[in-house]
Every structure is written in structure tokens, then in C-alpha cells.
Amino acid sequence: MDSYSKRKFIISGIFLMVGLLFIVKLFNLQILDTEFKQYATRNVLRKTVQYPSRGLIYDRNHKLLVYNQAAYDLLVTPREVKAFDTLMLCNILKIDIEDLRTGLKKATDYSRYKPSILVNQISSKQYALLQEKLYRFPGFFTQTRTIRDYPYRSAAHLLGGIGEVNSRDLKRDKYYSSGDYIGKGGVEKSYEEVLRGKKGIRFELKDAHNRVKGSYRGGELDTSAIRGRNVTLTIDADLQAYGEKLMQNKKGSIVAIDPSTGEVLCVVSSPAFDPTLLIGRERGKNYSVLLKDTLKPLFNRALMASYPPGSTFKMANALIGLQEKVIDFNTKIPCYGAFFYGNRSLGCHHKNEYGTSLIESVEMSCNTYYCNVFRYILEAPKFGTVKKGYENWIRHLHSMGFGIHLNTDFPRGEELTGLVPSTDYYEKRVFKGMRWRSLWIISLAIGQGELGVTPLQLTNYTAYLANRGHYYIPHVVKAVEGEEQIDERFLKPQQGTIDSAYFEPIIEGMYRVSLPPRGTARMSRIPGIEMCGKTGTAQNQGEDHSVFTAFAPKDKPKIAISVYVENAKWGSTYAAPIASLIMEKYLNDSIMESRKWLEKKMLDADLIHKGVNLLNH
Amino acid sequence: MVLLGWTSIYAAVYNEEHSSILDMSQQYGKQLLWIIAAIVIGFFMLVVDSKFYVAFSYPVYAVTSLLLLAVLFLGTEINGARSWFDLGVVRLQPSEFAKFATALALAKYTSKHNFKVHRLNSLLTMGAILGIPMLLIVLQGDAGSALVYAVFTLVLFREGLSGVVLFFGFLVGLVFILTLLLGTGEVLAIVSIGAFLAYYFLGAGKKIILKPFLYVAGSFAMLLGVDNLFTLGLGWEYALLITSVISGLIIFVLSLKKRWKNVTTIMMVFLGSVMFTYSVNYAFENILQQHQRSRINLLLGKISDPLGVGWHVKQSMTAIGSGGVTGKGFLQGTQTKFKFVPEQSTDFIFCTVGEEWGFIGTTALICLFLFFLIRLVFLAERQRSVFSRVYGYSVACILFFHFAINIGMTIKLAPVIGIPLPFFSYGGSSLWSFTILLFIFLRLDASRLERL
Numbered sequence A: 001m002d003s004y005s006k007r008k009f010i011i012s013g014i015f016l017m018v019g020l021l022f023i024v025k026l027f028n029l030q031i032l033d034t035e036f037k038q039y040a041t042r043n044v045l046r047k048t049v050q051y052p053s054r055g056l057i058y059d060r061n062h063k064l065l066v067y068n069q070a071a072y073d074l075l076v077t078p079r080e081v082k083a084f085d086t087l088m089l090c091n092i093l094k095i096d097i098e099d100l101r102t103g104l105k106k107a108t109d110y111s112r113y114k115p116s117i118l119v120n121q122i123s124s125k126q127y128a129l130l131q132e133k134l135y136r137f138p139g140f141f142t143q144t145r146t147i148r149d150y151p152y153r154s155a156a157h158l159l160g161g162i163g164e165v166n167s168r169d170l171k172r173d174k175y176y177s178s179g180d181y182i183g184k185g186g187v188e189k190s191y192e193e194v195l196r197g198k199k200g201i202r203f204e205l206k207d208a209h210n211r212v213k214g215s216y217r218g219g220e221l222d223t224s225a226i227r228g229r230n231v232t233l234t235i236d237a238d239l240q241a242y243g244e245k246l247m248q249n250k251k252g253s254i255v256a257i258d259p260s261t262g263e264v265l266c267v268v269s270s271p272a273f274d275p276t277l278l279i280g281r282e283r284g285k286n287y288s289v290l291l292k293d294t295l296k297p298l299f300n301r302a303l304m305a306s307y308p309p310g311s312t313f314k315m316a317n318a319l320i321g322l323q324e325k326v327i328d329f330n331t332k333i334p335c336y337g338a339f340f341y342g343n344r345s346l347g348c349h350h351k352n353e354y355g356t357s358l359i360e361s362v363e364m365s366c367n368t369y370y371c372n373v374f375r376y377i378l379e380a381p382k383f384g385t386v387k388k389g390y391e392n393w394i395r396h397l398h399s400m401g402f403g404i405h406l407n408t409d410f411p412r413g414e415e416l417t418g419l420v421p422s423t424d425y426y427e428k429r430v431f432k433g434m435r436w437r438s439l440w441i442i443s444l445a446i447g448q449g450e451l452g453v454t455p456l457q458l459t460n461y462t463a464y465l466a467n468r469g470h471y472y473i474p475h476v477v478k479a480v481e482g483e484e485q486i487d488e489r490f491l492k493p494q495q496g497t498i499d500s501a502y503f504e505p506i507i508e509g510m511y512r513v514s515l516p517p518r519g520t521a522r523m524s525r526i527p528g529i530e531m532c533g534k535t536g537t538a539q540n541q542g543e544d545h546s547v548f549t550a551f552a553p554k555d556k557p558k559i560a561i562s563v564y565v566e567n568a569k570w571g572s573t574y575a576a577p578i579a580s581l582i583m584e585k586y587l588n589d590s591i592m593e594s595r596k597w598l599e600k601k602m603l604d605a606d607l608i609h610k611g612v613n614l615l616n617h
Numbered sequence B: 001m002v003l004l005g006w007t008s009i010y011a012a013v014y015n016e017e018h019s020s021i022l023d024m025s026q027q028y029g030k031q032l033l034w035i036i037a038a039i040v041i042g043f044f045m046l047v048v049d050s051k052f053y054v055a056f057s058y059p060v061y062a063v064t065s066l067l068l069l070a071v072l073f074l075g076t077e078i079n080g081a082r083s084w085f086d087l088g089v090v091r092l093q094p095s096e097f098a099k100f101a102t103a104l105a106l107a108k109y110t111s112k113h114n115f116k117v118h119r120l121n122s123l124l125t126m127g128a129i130l131g132i133p134m135l136l137i138v139l140q141g142d143a144g145s146a147l148v149y150a151v152f153t154l155v156l157f158r159e160g161l162s163g164v165v166l167f168f169g170f171l172v173g174l175v176f177i178l179t180l181l182l183g184t185g186e187v188l189a190i191v192s193i194g195a196f197l198a199y200y201f202l203g204a205g206k207k208i209i210l211k212p213f214l215y216v217a218g219s220f221a222m223l224l225g226v227d228n229l230f231t232l233g234l235g236w237e238y239a240l241l242i243t244s245v246i247s248g249l250i251i252f253v254l255s256l257k258k259r260w261k262n263v264t265t266i267m268m269v270f271l272g273s274v275m276f277t278y279s280v281n282y283a284f285e286n287i288l289q290q291h292q293r294s295r296i297n298l299l300l301g302k303i304s305d306p307l308g309v310g311w312h313v314k315q316s317m318t319a320i321g322s323g324g325v326t327g328k329g330f331l332q333g334t335q336t337k338f339k340f341v342p343e344q345s346t347d348f349i350f351c352t353v354g355e356e357w358g359f360i361g362t363t364a365l366i367c368l369f370l371f372f373l374i375r376l377v378f379l380a381e382r383q384r385s386v387f388s389r390v391y392g393y394s395v396a397c398i399l400f401f402h403f404a405i406n407i408g409m410t411i412k413l414a415p416v417i418g419i420p421l422p423f424f425s426y427g428g429s430s431l432w433s434f435t436i437l438l439f440i441f442l443r444l445d446a447s448r449l450e451r452l
């Protein structure tokens, strides 16, 4: 025992004092306090979230594309369930008694105290019936949710959808809580923060049976929900629907842009699917059908597929050649029906021993001409080495939007960068430390080989040609409610590296493509509209893909478009007619009588199967 | 006999926990496993020779300190604190185990031959023993758990630490709260007036009181005047700071010369308070995290925030308040079941007791804890070795701190600091660490006689 042993009383005293303080406070709280007496009568304070209605989506002509529709969920709190008429409930909801049992068991396993969803998205008719009889089913209650609906039943890829937040969303943004809906894909995703609005909170006093007994403190703490803002797209809904119809029974894509603004007019990926398939109770079932479909309808080809650009790429090489001064407007290169190098050759569909001119090279798509131009570009003495020449070539391509992320307003991850191989890429796979030789990568001259371009990039490049040297970043949203203008980046032109003075002969060549007697797209000519285009064939493992890219009118262009039809071989057979029909529809609003046969031919063409595709409408 | 008595109390605590955890359907199973593991650990603790604890105090302390350091780099972040090791099946929180390790190390140090608490050397060493884990835990972002170490002052008080330290601790707390409540300027004014009053009553007599007061007041007025005239932008707060600190320093130096012991002390306290006031403000704004700031502000009533932190406390009080005298009965609580109370099975477990068992239950629980704690104090007191005694007091004080803060926060008497209620709260780490903490002491107590 030491001299401080008395201090145990002081320490014990401190303990006792704190304990006593607690007891006094608890006495006050549990017995005396009147504010909590109110709750003692089994009333509980509950925080109810007020969900805002999600913003609507309109097309460029203010036609409604996406709106909200009420859906009803039936929830159950297992602890409060008493014996009830199971048969009656099954009859109202039109579900099996087995499903009801397993559903109830699942809910109980999850929690006996917390409500869980038993049946979701009940139709309004069933809901009305159920609401009448609900008092017979203690422990069950309904909750209203809004789901999306689509009057046009098109543009599913572009619009995206909404679905419950996942754990990643919850972690990333504190706004969400479990069970909330969030934009999944497309515009719904990239404009989520505009569309979602702001949740509100209402404090309610409820009794133990979850019945509302009134607001708390006269509602002074409540915050009201703020509805989501509406969004107007650059998309023309009729054009979009028409495009999807023309592409039915074909694989491929259409992307059309207004070159003067960068506004995307339509973006079709085929096979398309009806967006209403992914709402309602059949959602899960439909989704797995779409997912398993070998034609990959869920895959957005317009933004995510990467094809070689084929001959449509030749204009880029012509422009780079002019800019680097390795050719000029008067350059003539003889073509003997093929480009010969070493003991190999690369064929050409055309022949001109007296020398192909620049305009003719575009018009006739002369392979020989472009193989030579490509060599001149890479081997130009001013660069010293082929590798340096190649680096310079890439620089020009990037300025045309090839091989780069365009920074559009499509969700990141839904827009592919494409492939313009870097010097490292060829260093590793082709040259492997040896001296660079332009002939080894000669297929780049005619848009084949490793090159990968998305349909969106190809259209953007055509808009760049139409504008004679600049483009506007493609975007799908024209206006957001409550905002004066869209993002800055869409408003200023992206200036390319090629002087605008070099464009005229190339555009003249493209114009002649649509002219008889020898233009490859002469069948697709639209009387009264000066169209400039270029057909192409994208080499593929199987049957080649058909490509056509064009803009119109020749002066002050209003539309730039590219069409890919997979496994259709020639650009002139399907891609060009479809592109011309879209352009005609956009510029003239209807298809003239003399071209109705072409429209019918395109609509009827089936390149996928002889059977019926259930998912197309 | 003693052992039996303790085990029965322990079992009683266990049973209650058992029942209150029953309603957490998902966590119940896990918790049962942990309880079994805890019993195994407890048994193991009793089997080990008590000399082992004495001999291995420092190594255990060193290992846990290393673990605390390791968790900073390798740990998983939960709720903003990087203090967990995620081992797949279980998550361990080294800061829980650091408590008994620190208690062991402290006991070992104080039981050293010819140990004197007031020697500078020993004060520094003890400061280091407590400071290292505390610092590491603060670095993990878990300032709440670090506060536990403050309670060791109480242990040292028993070992002869001057009561003045406790008094100062109280003073520090008071200045801290006042600073946050009133702002630095006002506290400065209060401290200055307090210093003057103390000076007046304890000072060197009435003869010299008037003059310095007039000087100080005069220079304060002058400084204010100058400030107004030249618009230096000092404001009354800084004018007061400058005059009072300078005059304080002058009187301090004067008192040192003339050997007025009382005056010296008063001035030291005064200057210390002034510095502390400013450092509190700095620490509050810069060191504490937003959620900790808001919790303290809420407790002080400075902000009313019915949706954020306040919501938790409000809901917790509603749950407890709705219990009434006798409670709603076992498993009949509605507030807690609907998950209105956050982290209800961990930190807010007291709500369940309050709602389901009412005032009778809460009072019984508090009495049980008090009995348990005071029993521990008296058990500690009868130990023959200093090591056992210090360790026993550490156990009692740690448990007391948890008890006080955890229950205090559910009824708005303490800030919301996420620390568990011993033996009640859900969670393996805390249950095991309390078991280890307690059973080591039981083992030491059992070998009390062997030691003779």
C-alpha cells in the first residue's frame, strides 16, 4: 500500500459521477421529456425520399423522344405479414403461387424488418385492382416509380436507358443511395446530372403499420424535389427512324452530321432494337435474348466498330500530298492497271497510261496514283527518314479526327478511338529494328491495312472535307433547359493542318463520283442536289464491307454522311443508295417518285438471312 | 472465488449482448462466432503464465506499434479512416489491440524500481509510450480512437501524478469548448479578466494592483485609438491580444525577479491559455476533418443540422426516449429495427437497450457497468505488484472511457465519436481486444498470491 491509495476513491467518484449524470439525463429523456412521449405512442419519424421526375428528351424539331411513365412496385415487410388470401393476391397480380412463395422467402432472407420489392412494374390496371384490396394484405404496400417510355421506338443505342445504381456508382457519387435509378449508356448517361434533377426529403410521422400520421414540425424541414431538366437533341427523329428502316436486315451503321455545326442528325447501328423492350417486367428476359443474339444488336456499331476506311481515305492522302507539296494540281501519274513494286503488284480497277490527274484519281479511285502519292509523302527528302515522314503523316490524320478521341458528348467508353498505328506499333510488328520502308506499309495509301476508323470518325472527316479544312466536334445535344448554350468545345471550329485552298479539285473529283456516265455512285444521284461522295470497300476476313461517304450540297453543305453495310462488298450497291436516300429525305423532306424503286430495293434487301429477325420491327 | 465472481459478471454481460444481438439477423451469426473465439482467447490468456505478460510487455508494445504503422500503408479504408486490415473473412483493427499493449508497456515502465512520476525523464518516457500509438492512430484518420489515450492520465493520477494536472486537463477542456463557442477574442477577454481577478486576490497585495491595471487599460485604449486613427485594421481583438500579452510578459518577468510565486503561476497559466486558445482555433480549422468539426459544433449547439450528423443523434435520442419507463419489450423496438439509427449494431447499440428495455434497462445497464468498473478499481488496488495495479487501473480507465463516450454520444452528452461499448457492440476486433484486456488482468489477479 502506498500513500496514493486513497485516490481510488477519487477515481471511483469520477466514475460514479458520470454514471449518475447519465441516469439523470436518461430519466429526463425517457420519463419526463414530452417531445419523445409523442413517439412513445409507437409513432416513428421517417424520412421519405421524394423522387424528382426525370428530364424529357426531345429531337431537334421538338418531337418527344423519351418521356416518363408511372410504374408500380409491390413491396413487402416480412415481419408485418399476417395470414392472407394467397390465391387472391396471385390472381390480381397474375403470378404463380410458387413465385409468390419464393419471392416471400427471398424477402425474409434479406431482412424481416426492411421492406423489399416483391413484384416490380405492375401495370396500372393491376395496380388499380390491387390498391382496392390492399388492406387485406397486411405487410404489403406499393410504391410508385417512374420508368422511361419511347414513342418513336428507335435510337435505342443513342438514348441509352435507366437502371438501378450499382456499387460503383454509389461509391463515386454521394448523391445516390441504393435503389436509385441512374442513366445507363447513351444520352441518359452522359447527361445524367442534367436529367436526374434533385431528390427531396419529406419527414413524416408514421405508425408501426407504416401509415402516415402527418408531417413533422409542420414540414419545416422538408425539401421538395426539383424535376430534371429537359434536353433537346440534334437528332432528327424521323430521319433516325427512316435510317433504321433502311438498314433493316443488314448489319452496319449510318452517321449523319450537319457540317456547319457538328450536330449529329442521325446515328444508326443495325441491327437496331426497340428501346421499349428494355422497360417493363420483361426487361430482364428481353435483355438476355438481345445479349445472346449472334448479330450483336446491343453493340453500337456507329461509335464502337472500327473498320478500314477503304478508298474513302484517298482524299486524305491527296490533301496531305498537296500540303506537303509532293504533288500539285497538275501532277499526272500514269496507271497501267496496277501499282508494281519489287516483284509484287497492287491492282487498280482503272487504267490511264497517259497519266491520271488529281481529279480523275478521286473520281476513278485510282490505286496506282495513291500508292505513288503515299510514297512521295513518306519519302520526301525534307523529312530525312521514312519514319519521320510517317510521323508527319500521322499528325495530319489526327487533325482530321482519325485515330483520336473526338471528345463528343457520347459517354466516354462508348466512343472508340480507332487506330492510326503509331511508329512504335510498326516498329514492333513490321520493321523490328530494320530501316523503315514505305512499301511495306503501302496498303495505308488506299485506306486498308491496320487502319481502323469508326463510322462517326468517317462522317466527321467528310464534314471536314465539306467545310474545306475544319470540323466542329460532333455532338448530340442541341440545348439543355436552363442553360444558355451548350459546352464551349462544340462551338469553335477545329482547324485542320491542310490549307483550304487545296480542297477544290478533290471536291470536284468527289462530285464527279455521282455523275454519269462513269461515276461509281451515279445510280445514287439525286436530281436537283449536287452531291459529292466517295465509294469504298473495307477489306474484311469474310465478304468485304461496303462504304460510302458523302456530303451535299456541294456549296454550303448541309449534311455529311457515311454508311457502312457489312459484307455487302461494293460501296455502290447498298451504301451509296442508302446514303443518298437519307440525304434526300433530310434536304427535300421526301423521296421523289423517280427514286421510289431504289428506296424499295434498299428496304427489301436482306443481307443477313432468309428468315425473319424477331427483334426488328 | 474471485475468478468465478468475475466470470459470472462477464457471463451476464455476455448473455445480454447475446440477446440484443439476436435481432441483427445478418450479423448475429458472425458475432456468435466472435464470442466463441473471444472465449477461446480469454481461456488462452488465463493459461499463459503471468510472468509472461510482465516479461513481454515491451515486445508486445513494439509489435502493435509496428502493426499500427503497417496499417497506414497496407490497410483498407473504411469510413474515411485507414485503420483496418482486411483479411478476407475478418477485418482487424490494430488500434483496438494497441490499447492493451500500451497498458502493458505503461505498467512495466511504472513498476520499474525507484520510479518517480514527477521526474522529467519518466514524464517524457510515459509521454512517448502514450504518444506513439496516439500519433499513429491520428494519422490513420481515426482521431476518435486516439482520444482514448487521454484516459491514461487518470491512471497516472493514481500513481501520484499531481492533481494539478487533472485540474489543468479540466481547464484545457473548458478553454477548448469556450474558444469554439465564443471565438478567440471573447475567450481572450474572459481569460484576461480571470487572470486579473486571480492576480487581485492572490497577488502581491492591493498596493500594486491599481497601477498595472491602469497601465494595461490605458495602453489598450491607446492602441485602439491608434488603430482607428491609422486604420491598421487590428480590431479590438488584436489590440487586446497585444496589450494583454505584453503586460502579462512584463508582470511575469517582474514576478520572477521579485519571487512572487503566485503571480508567476497565474501569469504562466494566463499566457498558456492565450496560446492554447489560438492553437485550438488553428487545430480545429486545420487538423480536424470536416465530419469531426461538424460533430463537435453540433454538440455545442452551434449548428443545427437535422439532416446530417444531428439526424443520427436525434434518431438515437428518439429511440431511447420512446422506450419510456419499461421499454417496448424484447425485439419490439420499431425505431431501431427500421434502421433509423445509423451503425446501430456497432456504435449505437445503447439505443436498442433504451428502446426495448426502457429506463429500467438503461439504469440497470449503467449500474452494472459502474459496479464492474468500481470493482475493477478495488481489485487493482489490492494488487501487490505495481505492475498489476497499474495495469488494472488501465483496464478500468479504458473501459470507463468507452462507457462514458459511447453512452454519452447517444444521449447528446458527448460528441459522436465512433468507439464501441465494451462487450456490447458488434465487431470482432473490439470484442477480442476487450477480452484480452480484461483476461490479462484476471490472470495477473489470480497469481497475486504466488508473487509473495
Ligand SMILES: [Zn+2]
Pocket (backbone or CB within 6 Å): A335, A336, A337, A338, A348, A349, A350, A351, A352, A356, A365, A366, A367, A368, A369
Ligand atoms: Zn488506276
